[in-house]
Amino acid sequence: MxxxxxxxxxxxxxxxxxxxxxxxxxxxxxxxxxxxxxxxxxxxxxxxxxxxxxxxxxxxxxxxxxxxxxxxxxxxxxxxxxxxxxxxxxxxxxxxxxxxxxxxxxxxxxxxxxxxxxxxxxxxxWYEVSASISESTCEYFQLTGAFTEASSTYNDLGTGGTLQLYKNVQVKWEAGSDLQSSLLSPAIYNPPAESATYKLTVYDQFGCSGEADVYYESIVPEAAFVTDYNSTAAEAPLTVNFTNQSTNADEYEWFFYRDLYEMIDEAESQGSVSDSIMDVALDQNPVYTYQSTGKYMVKLVATKNSSSAVCRDTTYLDYYIIADSSFIEAPNFFTPNNDGTNETFLIKYSSMKSIDIKIFNRWGKQVFSVSRSNLGTFDNDGADLGWDGKIGGRYASPGVYYYVVEGRGRDDRKRKAQGFFHLFRGK
CATH class of the missing domain: 2.60.40.10 (Immunoglobulins)
Incomplete structure (x- = not known):
């Protein structure tokens, strides 16, 4: 055209x-x-x-x-x-x-x-183009371009003087389809963690051009990771799996920070925080258990070792890992009538180290008791803490009963709950 x-x-x-x-x-x-x-x-x-x-x-x-x-x-x-x-x-x-x-x-x-x-x-x-990388560091790498071109001079036929044809010569560096620079020899800061081919094109307004490629071998890492943390099931002790998704790294250092509120209290009372780091891990995909309730941050430092430099990249979790506070909760009724629904008076708890449960009838007589220490989560370990509505192997009478629950949470706080509940026997 x-x-x-x-x-x-x-x-x-x-x-x-x-x-x-x-x-x-x-x-x-x-x-x-x-x-x-x-x-x-x-x-x-x-x-x-x-x-x-x-x-x-x-x-x-x-x-x-x-x-x-x-x-x-x-x-x-x-x-x-x-x-x-x-x-x-x-x-x-x-x-x-x-x-x-x-x-x-x-x-x-x-x-x-x-x-x-x-x-x-x-x-x-015509354009003869060359491209090279003259320097590569953790912070940047230097693309260096050069070109020679055909002469574009001509003569004034009246005077014989020399004139220059204006061609509007321009340059561009591309990586794939992405424009990197319009300078002949640019420095590329924040270099990518992935190696890539960079193409230099010299072109003019008439459509004439020349190209040259240079391969950039990355020496920088990019730190990244994900977790399986689930905020809806996050009672202490809370185990979290960390999956490393870093690019171009060969060493990994994980920093597990102390509870945020604990550090705030320490800073307010002492004027500073002695050490914000709780633990350090060098695993590629660590598994960490938070023994106590709190609000926690995690940092990953990824390292790439090369013959010319040691480069590092740091990333933080973009949310806090929250291990829930301890609590005790009891229902206000249950129906032990063999219909398969709501058969047990079951105390719900979270992040408890120990618990003691007592149930009394309306006259104050104890009809059930159970104690546990070294507790796990409610879903896994709480079923044997429930009352099945029987006294001495016989069904208890329908009516009002009273419970008292005491224990100590993994946040080292004492917890207590008490109150009335109903036992219904009807079909």
Missing amino acids: KRLFSCFLCLTMCLLGGTLRAQITANSDGVATTSYSTGPQDNIYIFCSQQGGSVGALTAAYSSGDPANYEWLKYNSGTNSFEAFQSDNSNAVSSTINNLADGCYRVNVVSGGNTETYTAWVFNS
Whole structure:
């Protein structure tokens, strides 16, 4: 499409006349106009090529489209004159010269005794690009680019002076489809933990370009991890599995912080916190048990060792691990009637180290008691702490009973609950 546009532009300028001599056309990659100091201007046709390539081509025709003979000339900048280049006496409607080197070309088109003269410039445009990484540290790496390009100078045909073709040369560094920089030699800060190929492209407004690649081997890690912490089942002792998801690391250091509120109290009472770290682990995927209730933070430091540097990255858990406080809770009724539902008067508790349960009838007589120490969670270990509604193996009478529960939580707080509840026997 671009080349078709260039040809269309040339033909249009020819038909419109004016100061531009445009009866030479070209299937070029780009087209520009000369900036002579005086007189009519000529087209400059740009052909994208490789270094040393001569791919330019020009086509001339008589303005009326009649058959003609063609005398091609080439400009000599040393003498500021045109010299014979190639003749075409085929009496054809057009003449094309190919494989043209850079320079200015003129053609005398002779038809029916009349001569028309046209002039155009040819540029074979190329870029030779190189790319390297000159420095790589934990903080950044240095991309270094360089390029050479085809000459883009031409002559003012009136004065012989040298002029420069403006190409608007630009550069870009990309990693995959992501633009990294528009500088030729940028420093890339916060380097990625994954190795990647970086591509340097040098290009101009005419669509000519050159490319070079360089491989960046990362020496930095990226720390990341997840846990199986479930806030809905988080009573102490609370065991949490930590899964390492770090990238490009070979050493891991885990820091388990003390309870947040404990540190706040210590800071308020003593003016500072003596040590915020509770434990340190060097495992890749540690399993940690929080013995006491509290609000806890975790930090992971991932390390990458290379021949040039030792790089570290740090990440924190984006939420607190909360081991619930101890509590005791009792229902206000139960129905031991063998229907399979609500058969046991069951004390619910969380984060308790020990518990003592006593149940009394309305006259104050103890009908049930049980004590436990070294308790686990309610779901796993609490079933044998419930009263099945029997006294001495016989069903107790329906009515109102009284419970007293005492114990000590894993937060070392004494807990006590007491109150009335109903025993219903009806079907």
